[in-house]
Amino acid sequence: MATKASRSAARLMMAPAVILLLGWMLVPLIMTLWFSFRTYLPLRGGDKGWTGFDNYVRFVTSSSFWPAVQTTLIIVVGVLIITVVLGILLAMLLDQPMWGQGIVRILVIAPFFVMPTVSALVWKNMFMDPVNGLFAHLWRLFGAEPVSWLSDAAMPSLIMIVSWQWLPFATLILLTAFQSLDSEQLEAAEMDGAPFAKRFFYIVLPHLSRAITIVILIQTIFLLAIFAEIFVTTGGAFGTRTLSYLIFQRVLESQNIGLGSAGGVYAIILANIVAIFLMRIVGKNLDH
Amino acid sequence: MARSVSPRRKLINTTAAWAIGLLIFFPILWTILTSFKTEGQAIASPPIFLGFDWTLENYRTVMERSNYGRFLWNSIIIAGGSTILGLIIAIPAAWSMAFVPSKRTKDVLLWMLSTKMLPAVGVLYPIYLLCIQLGILDNRVALVVILMLINLPIIVWMLYTYFREIPVEILEAARMDGATLKEELLYILTPMAIPGIASTLLLNFILAWNEAFWTLNLTAVNAAPLTAFIASYSSPEGLFFAKLSAASTMAIAPILILGWFSQKQLVRGLTFGAVK
Amino acid sequence: MGQIELKQVTKSFGDVQVIPPLDLTIHDGEFTVFVGPSGCGKSTLLRLIAGLEDITSGHIEIDGIDATDLVPAKRGLAMVFQSYALYPHMSVRNNIAFPLKMAKMDNAEIDKRVNAAADVLNLADYIDRRPGQLSGGQRQRVAIGRAIVREPSAFLFDEPLSNLDAALRVGMRMEISELHAKLGTTMVYVTHDQVEAMTMADKIVVLQAGVIEQVGSPLELYRAPRNTFVAGFIGSPKMNLLTGDEAAKHDAHTIGFRPEHIDVVESGGQWQGTVGVAEHLGSDTFFHIHNTGVAKILTVRAIGDVSLKHGDTIHLTPRASEMHRFDAEGLRIV
Numbered sequence: 001m002a003t004k005a006s007r008s009a010a011r012l013m014m015a016p017a018v019i020l021l022l023g024w025m026l027v028p029l030i031m032t033l034w035f036s037f038r039t040y041l042p043l044r045g046g047d048k049g050w051t052g053f054d055n056y057v058r059f060v061t062s063s064s065f066w067p068a069v070q071t072t073l074i075i076v077v078g079v080l081i082i083t084v085v086l087g088i089l090l091a092m093l094l095d096q097p098m099w100g101q102g103i104v105r106i107l108v109i110a111p112f113f114v115m116p117t118v119s120a121l122v123w124k125n126m127f128m129d130p131v132n133g134l135f136a137h138l139w140r141l142f143g144a145e146p147v148s149w150l151s152d153a154a155m156p157s158l159i160m161i162v163s164w165q166w167l168p169f170a171t172l173i174l175l176t177a178f179q180s181l182d183s184e185q186l187e188a189a190e191m192d193g194a195p196f197a198k199r200f201f202y203i204v205l206p207h208l209s210r211a212i213t214i215v216i217l218i219q220t221i222f223l224l225a226i227f228a229e230i231f232v233t234t235g236g237a238f239g240t241r242t243l244s245y246l247i248f249q250r251v252l253e254s255q256n257i258g259l260g261s262a263g264g265v266y267a268i269i270l271a272n273i274v275a276i277f278l279m280r281i282v283g284k285n286l287d288h
Numbered sequence: 289m290a291r292s293v294s295p296r297r298k299l300i301n302t303t304a305a306w307a308i309g310l311l312i313f314f315p316i317l318w319t320i321l322t323s324f325k326t327e328g329q330a331i332a333s334p335p336i337f338l339g340f341d342w343t344l345e346n347y348r349t350v351m352e353r354s355n356y357g358r359f360l361w362n363s364i365i366i367a368g369g370s371t372i373l374g375l376i377i378a379i380p381a382a383w384s385m386a387f388v389p390s391k392r393t394k395d396v397l398l399w400m401l402s403t404k405m406l407p408a409v410g411v412l413y414p415i416y417l418l419c420i421q422l423g424i425l426d427n428r429v430a431l432v433v434i435l436m437l438i439n440l441p442i443i444v445w446m447l448y449t450y451f452r453e454i455p456v457e458i459l460e461a462a463r464m465d466g467a468t469l470k471e472e473l474l475y476i477l478t479p480m481a482i483p484g485i486a487s488t489l490l491l492n493f494i495l496a497w498n499e500a501f502w503t504l505n506l507t508a509v510n511a512a513p514l515t516a517f518i519a520s521y522s523s524p525e526g527l528f529f530a531k532l533s534a535a536s537t538m539a540i541a542p543i544l545i546l547g548w549f550s551q552k553q554l555v556r557g558l559t560f561g562a563v564k
Numbered sequence: 565m566g567q568i569e570l571k572q573v574t575k576s577f578g579d580v581q582v583i584p585p586l587d588l589t590i591h592d593g594e595f596t597v598f599v600g601p602s603g604c605g606k607s608t609l610l611r612l613i614a615g616l617e618d619i620t621s622g623h624i625e626i627d628g629i630d631a632t633d634l635v636p637a638k639r640g641l642a643m644v645f646q647s648y649a650l651y652p653h654m655s656v657r658n659n660i661a662f663p664l665k666m667a668k669m670d671n672a673e674i675d676k677r678v679n680a681a682a683d684v685l686n687l688a689d690y691i692d693r694r695p696g697q698l699s700g701g702q703r704q705r706v707a708i709g710r711a712i713v714r715e716p717s718a719f720l721f722d723e724p725l726s727n728l729d730a731a732l733r734v735g736m737r738m739e740i741s742e743l744h745a746k747l748g749t750t751m752v753y754v755t756h757d758q759v760e761a762m763t764m765a766d767k768i769v770v771l772q773a774g775v776i777e778q779v780g781s782p783l784e785l786y787r788a789p790r791n792t793f794v795a796g797f798i799g800s801p802k803m804n805l806l807t808g809d810e811a812a813k814h815d816a817h818t819i820g821f822r823p824e825h826i827d828v829v830e831s832g833g834q835w836q837g838t839v840g841v842a843e844h845l846g847s848d849t850f851f852h853i854h855n856t857g858v859a860k861i862l863t864v865r866a867i868g869d870v871s872l873k874h875g876d877t878i879h880l881t882p883r884a885s886e887m888h889r890f891d892a893e894g895l896r897i898v
Contacts, residue, residue: 003618005635009469010388013380017444018396020377024437025403027418028411035413090308097293098302106551107309110316113543115498117518118536122319126529132331134318141334167312172555221404228500228515232522244409251413252505264410275405279398460616461649465663465710466637475662479653 029268035261043255055262064246069270072242075159076223080216082163087170087215088208094171095178105172112168120232123161124150154238162229166222170215177211178204217278224271243267316540323347323533330529346534354517356538363513363542365428366503367496370435371489374443377436379485382447383473387456397448400441408438408501419506428511431503435496443492446557450484451477487557490550497543514539565627566717566750567592568613573622575608575774582608583774585622590718590752590767592627595744598754599761600771600797606754607722609771613752614720615639627717637666642711643720646727648703650695650710657682657691660709667714681709684743701732708743718750725760737763758798762786770794792894795820801850801863803888810858816889816897823850823865825886828872833879837862839872853878 036055039048059065094104111119127134128149136146149157181204189199227244230236236245247267251260293301310317321338322330329340350356385393415434416425424430454477462476478485500515507516518539521532547554568590575583582605590596598606611617613624615636624631631639642663651659660681664674682688685705695703704724711719721740725733741764744751755761761768762782770777770785770793778790782798789795795803803820811819828851837856842849849870853862864880872878889897 003616003635006388006469007390010384014384014396016377017381017400017440020437021400021403021440025406028414029406031414031417032411093301093305093308096301096305097298098305099298100302100306102551104305104309105555106548107313109547109555110313110544113494113498113547114316114540115515115518115543116500117504117515117522118319118539119315121518121522121532122315122536125532126318126322127315132333132529134335137333137335164312164315176555217401221401224405225408225501227409228504228519231500231504232519244407247407247409248412251409257413260413261410264407264412267407267410271405271407272402275402279402455647455649457645457647457649458651460636461643461645461710462651462662463616463636464614464641464643465714466666467662468637468666471666476651480651482653 032261032264032268035257036265038258040257040261041255042257051258055258056265059250059259059262059266064241065266067239068241068243068246071155071240072224072244072270074155075162075226075242076220078155078159079162079166079223080219082159083166083170083219084174084212084215086163086167087174090167090171091174091178094175105175108171109168111165114165116165116226116228117232119165120161120229123157123164124233128157150233151238154234154240158229158233158240161233162223162226165229166219169219173211173215174208177208181207213281216281220274220278224274243270316544319533319536321533322529323537325530325533327528327530330533346530347538349531350535350538354520356517359512359514359517360538360542362428362507362511363497363515366431366435366511366513367493369428369432370439370496371443371492373432374436374440374492375447375485375489378440378443378447379473379478381444382451383477385444385448386451386454387459397445400444404438404441412501412505415502416506425506426508426511431506431511431513434502434506435499438499438502439492439495442495443488446488446491447481447484450481450488453484454480483553483556486550486553489557490546490554491557494543494547494554565592566590567625567627568718568750568752569623569625570609570613571623571625573612573624574620575605575612575617576620581620581774583612586774586776588769588776588779590750592750593748595741595751595753595764595766596769597761597765597767598752598769598771599756599758600777602756604771605774606756606771608774610643610720610722610752610754614641614643640717641720642714642716642718643722644704644707644711644724646723648695648707648724648727650703650706652695655692655694656687656698656706656709659695659706660687660713663710663714677713678709681713684712684746685709685739700728701736704728704736705739708740712743712747716749718752721751721753723754723756725755726757733760740764759800762798768798770797788896789820789888790896792818792820792890795888795890801865804859804862805890806859808858811889814887814889817892818890818894820888820890821882821886823863826862826864826880826882828864828866828870829879829881831879833881835862835880835882837878837880839874839876839878842872842874844869851878853880856880 037050037052039051039054040046041048090108094101094108098104114122125133130136130146130148133146133149135149139146147153185203186199189203194202225244226242227248230240230242230245234240236249241249243263244267247260247263250256250263323346324342324344325336325340326343326345329336385397419425419427419430422430458480459472459476462472467475497513498515500519503513503515504519507513518535521535570586570588572585572587573583574581574585586609598609600606608617612619615631615634619632622632626639626641651662654662657678660678661674664677669677682691685708687702687705687709690698690702695706698706707724724740725736728736737760740751740753744764753760753764765782767779768782768785769779772793778785778794785794785798789798789803792805796805799822801823803822804826805818805820807818811817835856835858837853840852840854840861842851846869847867849866849868851864851866851872853864854860856862862880864878891897
């Protein structure tokens with residue numbers, strides 16, 4: 001519904017955003033591809049020339065590759081499950097009438113404002129420190145032996161920290177969805193004699209599906225890229241090395257650009273698999 | 289409408305919600321409290337909740353140790369600059385998608401979003417190299433541009449969803465009334481979309497403020513924002529809990545205060561414009 | 565001036581042609597109404613004239629100048645939208661002043677014109693309010709005010725009254741008619757309501773599926789509908805259309821009688837039937853009659869309150885002089 005003039009104006013006005021993003025995507029991507037086929041060690045002789053697929057083979061056959069992929073997926077899926085399930089429960093609670101709803105809401109959203117470096121530092125030192133952390137005090141209070149969270153239970157701890165950061169987001173989106181639920185529909189179901197569990201699974205949950213899709217989409221985008229939390233807490237040790245972090249180590253710590261770039265290409269492929277998968281769900285769910 | 293709820297039920301709801309709310313907020317509260325303790329009290333066993341000697345000593349030490357003002361200023365410039373630049377580029381793009389949709393609009397939108405899924409680490413070195421070549425490593429402008437590019441898809445997407453709520457007829461009326469495209473965007477669309485734009489601005493400001501990959505890897509001294517300021521406490525020195533807490537509080541306080549004052553827009557923004 | 569001419573205008577959305585080649589002249593000062601069922605292309609036609617949509621082929625001339633490729637702003641037309649399309653963030657005054665500001669008019673002149681428009685439309689009392697604080701009728705007036713300050717060569721109305729309640733609609737209908745009488749400017753008005761068309765128009769354009777079925781004054785359409793579609797669409801209640809033996813008696817495929825042209829008689833009569841629903845309006849009574857043998861249902865108007873009830877037998881005599889005859893293609897037989 002528009003004229004030629006407005007269509008050409010539209011193309012013109014989309015151009016800056018599209019061109020910038022295309023450049024932002026393609027230029028580094030092509031450079032990464034280029035480096036991935038070369039032996040490139042900036043501190044040990046620089047660019048030593050073409051190596052074909054050596055970097056790719058080395059990266060994928062290294063003992064850290066598959067564990068890293070696995071770690072990445074565990075963190076993403078783990079955090080998604082925790083935040084969506086707790087988010088639904090919390091949103092249901094916050095949707096009930098109560099005193100001071102506004103203040104509770106602020107309390108619940110607050111973790112989202114905390115920068116990842118701060119949250120990682122605070123959790124690592126003030127809560128999970130095996131000597132002086134608050135958890136250690138709590139364990140001692142009950143006569144238990146304090147746990148070295150970030151070495152003995154590194155993955156659950158990391159998932160917990162990240163979930164704490166993202167629970168507010170999930171809760172808020174789901175709460176908004178709850179509030180838009182047509183109460184007449186629920187009342188009709190109640191009149192029809194549907195018990196609570198049936199009402200929840202047949203009416204509430206389908207209504208939430210769009211909101212859940214959004215939560216999954218946005219969180220996955222950010223979770224695939226988590227960095228600071230690992231950087232600050234474990235530095236990738238104790239089984240918390242994600243694919244991103246592994247590449248980061250190859251590039252910055254061992255200064256092997258070729259190998260790191262090959263890893264980067266794998267990460268891009270993984271991200272694309274996840275993206276295609278997600279976009280299909282989202283594309284379907286975003287049609288009103 | 290909703291049935292009335294018995295006071296008892298409401299009391300139970302209130303208690304449960306407050307308990308959970310406080311539990312979620314507790315790490316932040318604890319950090320703020322600890323920042324006012326002496327180092328000794330900060331690690332006292334059993335922990336002291338409120339009955340300690342309140343002191344500003346930690347803040348003084350942190351200020352002496354590093355130039356907080358410069359980090360703060362860098363954060364404001366980088367987060368603010370990237371968000372505003374992003375809005376300037378995204379508003380026309382979102383207008384196009386919302387009001388002159390074509391068959392490809394949705395694909396373009398999803399493609400834009402998918403660029404956000406490209407692992408930053410995969411392209412870290414090329415960007416790093418480009419920055420060195422262009423002499424813009426540790427440069428605020430470079431970070432403004434990079435963070436703008438990172439958040440651009442989200443900004444476009446959010447604005448798109450907000451713009452779609454605006455009836456096309458109003459824009460057509462402006463066209464009939466003789467408004468040029470520029471005037472239509474400036475005098476009609478933007479003022480009408482102010483709540484949505486404000487939410488977008490706030491959320492992306494926060495995302496940029498908290499961004500910790502590029503800011504940590506591409507800055508050293510001059511352009512380092514608060515994420516770098518706080519990361520310097522991850523060294524063993526960080527084990528001084530009270531000082532760490534003071535520094536943490538100083539890093540998150542601006543955003544917490546901003547969030548407190550603009551709660552309504554933020555809550556709207558936090559849903560990414562996607563859920564009503 | 566405000567003469568609008570459409571020459572061989574077509575419009576397609578993708579592969580679907582919604583307006584086949586169409587010619588139409590709207591004379592200066594004329595109140596022209598486009599009427600037709602929903603989806604007939606009347607709004608599209610208006611938007612083509614406004615320039616909000618491109619025509620696929622053909623030409624549009626406004627006052628003799630080819631306006632086919634002009635942007636809406638340059639056509640000198642003003643439009644009132646169905647949803648009023650007021651700028652919600654501006655006061656009534658600024659809404660009305662907006663087109664003048666866009667034309668870079670100086671402030672004194674803007675004030676003068678806005679105040680004049682406010683007087684004409686009785687907007688003075690709420691000139692500083694926002695559209696959100698106004699009732700539907702008031703919003704409608706503001707939208708009209710915004711259109712008249714520009715002193716356009718023609719006004720375009722896109723179903724402007726359809727969001728108002730019935731009582732207001734009648735009032736606004738008269739206000740728009742009076743405005744037309746006062747300004748004498750060309751008006752093109754789109755509606756699906758044939759009552760609006762009949763009461764307001766100088767010229768009615770009846771559209772179906774993008775095709776003009778008939779153009780004429782309200783009474784021309786009432787007296788001599790060109791085909792069965794126009795016959796059924798214009799007039800309320802609808803004309804009774806009869807086919808079969810009854811029509812064959814008059815050498816026609818279809819014959820039509822308007823409800824007001826069938827008389828209710830005490831006894832005898834040409835047709836008999838059973839009263840179904842009877843609508844007693846006081847001034848008139850409308851009967852829906854079954855079992856007449858000539859049509860499934862006949863609608864008949866009787867003047868005054870006639871006390872026949874559901875199930876009663878009714879005797880009818882159609883006025884032969886008011887009969888409309890149509891051939892097998894549905895076209896009027898002269």
